[in-house]
Amino acid sequence: MNEQHHLNVIENTNRKQRVAEDQLAFGKEFTDHMFVMDYSTEKGWHHPRITPYEPITLDPAAMIFHYGQTVFEGLKAYRTEDDRILLFRPEKNFQRMNRSSERLSIPLLDEKLVLTYLEELLRIEKEWVPKTAGYSLYIRPFIIATEPNLSLAPSNTYQFYIILSPVGSYYREGIHPVKIFVEEEFTRAVRGGTGMAKTAGNYSAAYIAQQRATDKGYSQVLWLDGVEKKYIEEVGSMNVFFKIGEEVVTPLLNGSILEGITRLSIIELLKDWNVPVVERRVSIEEIFQAHKEGIVEEVFGTGTAAVVSPVGELTWNDEQMIINNGHTGKLSKKLYETLTAIQTGKQQDPYGWTVEIKE
Numbered sequence: 043m044n045e046q047h048h049l050n051v052i053e054n055t056n057r058k059q060r061v062a063e064d065q066l067a068f069g070k071e072f073t074d075h076m077f078v079m080d081y082s083t084e085k086g087w088h089h090p091r092i093t094p095y096e097p098i099t100l101d102p103a104a105m106i107f108h109y110g111q112t113v114f115e116g117l118k119a120y121r122t123e124d125d126r127i128l129l130f131r132p133e134k135n136f137q138r139m140n141r142s143s144e145r146l147s148i149p150l151l152d153e154k155l156v157l158t159y160l161e162e163l164l165r166i167e168k169e170w171v172p173k174t175a176g177y178s179l180y181i182r183p184f185i186i187a188t189e190p191n192l193s194l195a196p197s198n199t200y201q202f203y204i205i206l207s208p209v210g211s212y213y214r215e216g217i218h219p220v221k222i223f224v225e226e227e228f229t230r231a232v233r234g235g236t237g238m239a240k241t242a243g244n245y246s247a248a249y250i251a252q253q254r255a256t257d258k259g260y261s262q263v264l265w266l267d268g269v270e271k272k273y274i275e276e277v278g279s280m281n282v283f284f285k286i287g288e289e290v291v292t293p294l295l296n297g298s299i300l301e302g303i304t305r306l307s308i309i310e311l312l313k314d315w316n317v318p319v320v321e322r323r324v325s326i327e328e329i330f331q332a333h334k335e336g337i338v339e340e341v342f343g344t345g346t347a348a349v350v351s352p353v354g355e356l357t358w359n360d361e362q363m364i365i366n367n368g369h370t371g372k373l374s375k376k377l378y379e380t381l382t383a384i385q386t387g388k389q390q391d392p393y394g395w396t397v398e399i400k401e
């Protein structure tokens with residue numbers, strides 16, 4: 043490791059008052075420290091450091107504010123019953139972050155090296171990993187373009203941050219199915235666009251549809267492809283699966299769908315369990331047709347936050363379908379329980395997915 047990659051630690055001597063774990067809301071509470079690293083065209087990525095968590099100062103002309111050159115990631119650290127700290131497939135997050143960066147013309151990170159920085163940050167903040175079952179420490183790595191310049195061109199300087207937020211359980215009242223509205227007007231992403239990247243604009247552009255669905259009493263929207271408005275892409279900011287008869291179907295990655303790590307893990311689990319699983323184009327018409335035939339057994343979204351989120355009802359124009367009588371399906375439940383048990387060390391991990399943060 044050369045000099046410019048040496049990690050400096052500036053300790054926070056002014057520790058925060060902590061919120062009781064049962065009062066935690068998502069993403070509002072942050073730990074005592076954060077990780078920062080700089081990029082310049084001359085030096086590349088350099089000056090990695092762990093500092094007290096604090097506001098940052100940027101020039102008002104910093105390119106992030108004007109043209110949205112930024113990417114982010116989301117993963118969690120879990121505390122096991124015997125007090126070890128585990129990450130779930132974190133290398134996949136940094137690999138995906140680099141794919142997002144490539145799309146946004148942001149310089150790539152050394153994936154293995156940044157994982158060691160995250161591990162060091164977690165060693166320092168390990169007391170912040172909640173102890174309550176179902177709770178975790180949410181990890182948010184992100185990169186912003188910092189050059190003060192209004193020209194339309196990639197920034198010459200960037201900062202990479204990692205911040206940490208203790209979060210409660212997604213399912214305070216237990217895993218339960220949600221109502222979904224099939225969005226016909228707005229599009230989340232199109233092939234050739236930025237849908238495969240975790241970049242800010244995709245999410246702010248989705249608020250309008252989410253808000254309308256909320257106003258109508260739904261919890262999320264189902265996104266269709268932007269070209270034909272026929273093929274299913276994602277549900278809210280989760281990937282989506284359908285159990286049709288004995289087979290599990292999920293939309294094929296096509297450039298507009300975000301490649302979820304939960305999605306990948308579920309496909310791998312199903313294969314291991316000899317449950318037929320296929321990645322292919324699937325139209326909304328096909329799903330409603332299959333429902334009429336009575337063979338749509340389960341529908342669920344997948345992502346780091348909820349892990350598995352069962353869908354109890356889908357509304358498409360005037361048509362409505364109720365899935366599994368509005369109850370959580372057997373397979374959805376088994377997937378949820380298996381994945382969360384592996385993530386929290388309750389069940390042995392035969393796949394080598396978990397990474398322990400060792401002293």
Ligand SMILES: *Cc1c(COP(=O)(O)O)cnc(C)c1O
Pocket residue numbers: 116240276278279280281300301302303304305344345346347
């Ligand atoms: C992050 C994200 C997902 C889920 O990815 P995971 O790695 O499983 O958390 C799915 N869709 C969108 C749009 C996302 O941003």
